Amino acid sequence: MEYKEFGRTGHRSSRVVFGAAAFSEVTQQEADRTLGLLLDHGINHIDTARSYGDSELHVGPWMKSRRSSFFLASKTGMRTKAEALEELKQTLHRLKTDYLDLWQLHFLVDPEEWEVAMGEGGALEAAIEAKEQGLVRFLGVTGHGVDAPKAHLKSLEVYDFDAVLFPYNFTMLQNPAYKEDVSKLLSVCKQRNIAVQTIKALARGEYKPNEKTFATWYDALSDEAAIEKAVHYVLSNQQLFLNSAGDITLLPAVLKAADKPIVQPTEAEMLSLVKQEGMRPLFT
Known part of the structure; x- marks a missing residue:
């Protein structure tokens, strides 16, 4: 497993x-087996959310003895x-911890919601206050959809977040406009040493009708070789x-791929993978 400085956080x-959205509908026993897998592969970073079903509740018991891990x-x-x-307050209680390393304003893309969150009495004020009180160490912003990178750029004009996710x-990235927005965001993050998380x-x-296979809300690659190419990309x-x-059954293949020397797939290899797997842009 490769390790890298997570922006300016010192971590x-x-x-x-580990995307703990995979814990939204599992048992504690399944979650605890996953902990062993994470430790075996050297994963030292967990990302969850209050909205991920029972995810925080399943991660919480680990924090009693492994918070520093x-x-x-x-x-x-x-x-x-x-x-x-x-x-x-609920998140800290569920996770059985006194603080978060990173607290993120989730899915902050919709213009009207953005105005509320970033305005007077908005969620950004909560984040800043929580950081001042030591309840959180760093702050981030996340987003889905083709407008996420553009929304993050706007957010970074208002506050110097420590991390972004998109x-x-x-x-x-075959969408030229999206690729350009991503390029602009990556440039700003590099200049300001902001950590960049991807989903x-x-x-x-x-999913096609009646073909849901995984716990993820979208159809996912399952072939090990295909997963390796996607991870290495x-x-x-x-x-x-x-x-x-967001599915624990996909995690072993992801970790196995990440443990190998990272080799960038060629454009031809990725185009072949798209054709072979029938891949389509999730967001348009």
């Missing part, structure tokens, strides 16, 4: 971040200060961290 993070991140989808602070995979590395596209960009997919 030397595993390049793969993980950089722990969660998120709030609330847009007002009062609501966000209440959700943070979708990054080969099919999405949806394994996305094949939306992301990790070959040394600026990026890869948040694992």
